[in-house]
Amino acid sequence: MVLAPMAGVTNVAFRTLCRELELERTGTVSGLYVCEMVTARALVERHPTTMHMTTFGPDENPRSMQLYTVDPEYTYAAAKMIVDENLADHIDMNFGCPVPKVTRKGGGSAIPYKRRLFANIVAAAVRATEGTDIPVTVKFRVGIDDEHHTHLDAGRIAAEEGAKAVALHARTASQRYSGEANWDEIARLKEHVTSVPVLGNGDIFEAPDAVAMMRQTGCDGVVVGRGCLGRPWLFAELSAELNGTPAPASPNLGEVGAIIIRHGRLLADHHGEDKGMREIRKHVAWYLRGFPVGSQIRAQMSLVRTVDELAELVSTLPADAPFPSDGHGPRGRQGSPAKVALPDGWLDDPDDDAVPAGAEVMHSGG
Template identity: 55%
Template sequence: MTTSTAPARSGGILPPLRIGQHTIPSPVVLAPMAGVTNTAFRKLCREHGPGGLYVAEMVTSRAIVERNVEALRIVTFEDGESPRSAQVYGVDPATVAAAVRIIAGEGRADHVDLNFGCPVPKVTKKGGGAVLPWKRELFTRIVDAAVEAAARYDVPVTVKMRKGIDDDHLTYLEAGLVAEQAGVAAVALHARTAADYYSGTADWSAIRLLKETVTSIPVLGNGDIWSAEDALEMVRQTGCDGVVVGRGCQGRPWLFADLMAAFAGSDERVRPGLGYVAETIYRHGELMVEFFEDEGKGTRDLRKHMAWYLKGYAVGGDARRGLALVSSLAELRERLDALDLDQPYPGKDAEGQRGRQGSPKQPHVPYGWLDSRELSDEHRAKLLEAELSVSGG
């Protein structure tokens, strides 16, 4: 591993992040990502950057209330995780409140984040996720209910959202004010609309406007943070109080070391050769097996991470295909050892876009959803279908 000497940008250094009574030493948050930010990946990221906030995969409030085994597993944390951070998605105020009471009241987490940013069609077409704040009264009632339910256990609630449905139906400034008034501890904005999905360039100017609008609680920025320098530039442009990192850390858990160094004013950066990457992959595999308590399941789940880890490195097609089919730690070790592990860091080729991106698309919303900001009886019935899965985008 080598380090670069890129200077930190002026004005980019931030103080610790306050989330309720919790102090996060470095203002860096791991975004919850379905099928990615399980206990194994969170632990790996924390090993590289121990001072951030690492959020578990999203769970639906309905699944928690029904005590779905997988949902409860997602909100079960290791002893070394602190603060323990869970993200809940819901469309019904009473169900969200009940889920928060279970999570907070049973001591399952120290912080609850509410998801209003999911752009996945299976969620938005039923009125959930990033399109829900369009129904302002419903959004208000959900946030109020969650904050009230968590308050008795002294558990802070935060809100993560998108700009809105599309450029003609923006909700983030209004939603930010509603959340602030409700007593949430922070708001985070993924600076894209549901229509943007993960395409194009995040609109950091929206984060700046939200920061200027919501003034009494931290505002966090999310979108297109592929490097520590990106994070510093986002802070410089927007004045945000911290950053939320999603796709940029896929296959690069050491990004958190870079981010924490940058916010501490250091120019030290992790620039891993392939040997370092291989050892990180193997460590990830060990943690996956430990998490799933099944070697086959753990290594199979690791497969989707391989292309992210190997981005930019000279690894042939056969070797890549073999690693994408591993079924045991012994096989993983053998295939990793067969690589040219003396390869140096390939520079920018290893950075940049990764994970799902897609293209702009017309958001899937219930018929008539955009006709009114108020919730009709028909749409209320439709919303109940939006909580059928345990975890989502």
């Protein structure tokens, strides 16, 4: 089971919390917790924000880093830097981002359509890690839209170029995060790619969902993103479910409150108290979903400025309130499907391996 990188979420604070809760509730840490996606060029150029995003905990093992990249040269340089400076133990590459500002320049989920360019990028990362025990893995979507599926080619190419595993978010880029993930496409990819593990991603919001996906598709593991927003203990439940052991009980509000405070302190340690408290505000809304907490206290927590203030507000919550029945299910962004923004002529030649102009100049932290 893998924690999917999410911008502004899966920093060292959140990953530490997930690991702590899995260990506390199951006695072991078996999940792979991946840091926020970072841009290969920004890493090579040592952009301060990017370097801060690559922070790992002192006992975090394995250290897993995901790269956003469109250029084989920067891919090689970034992967070589990770190797030479011992920055991570695992490199994942993201070709699934559907955000218009990314795809409009030929990045993210637009890349796998360009088969040769995609192959060159994966090959560059693999070449940079040769002779090491750092595996390279690749994540992508079903395709650009229903008329342009690319996942079967992408899985085959990634495996041929030396990737050690592939992961499929079972939506097209045009779906973004709307509708339902099509798990049948994970099954198709698993049948098509037999030389490396295939992981499935999409609509795993509860522990039984992971078992259902693996049974339905035959995939070798699961990648979880939005399902853990406000529920960093979900990986403990997943671990128990996948190993056939009793699932830990869902926390009551008192336990959730303690997790909120711990998360806030970890964020303050990572970002400083001012930014850390600005970051915790969005998490609080996810944590309190469905609990009997009035609008006034919610509003106060959305403006919290210090860890002490956060702890004081948490102390006023009804600690014995059980985990709500409507606290389960989909979380985070969903939105609506839309036509994918692409560079002019992008679909004309899938074998064009030219690097898209301007797609990797972003220093937006991923």
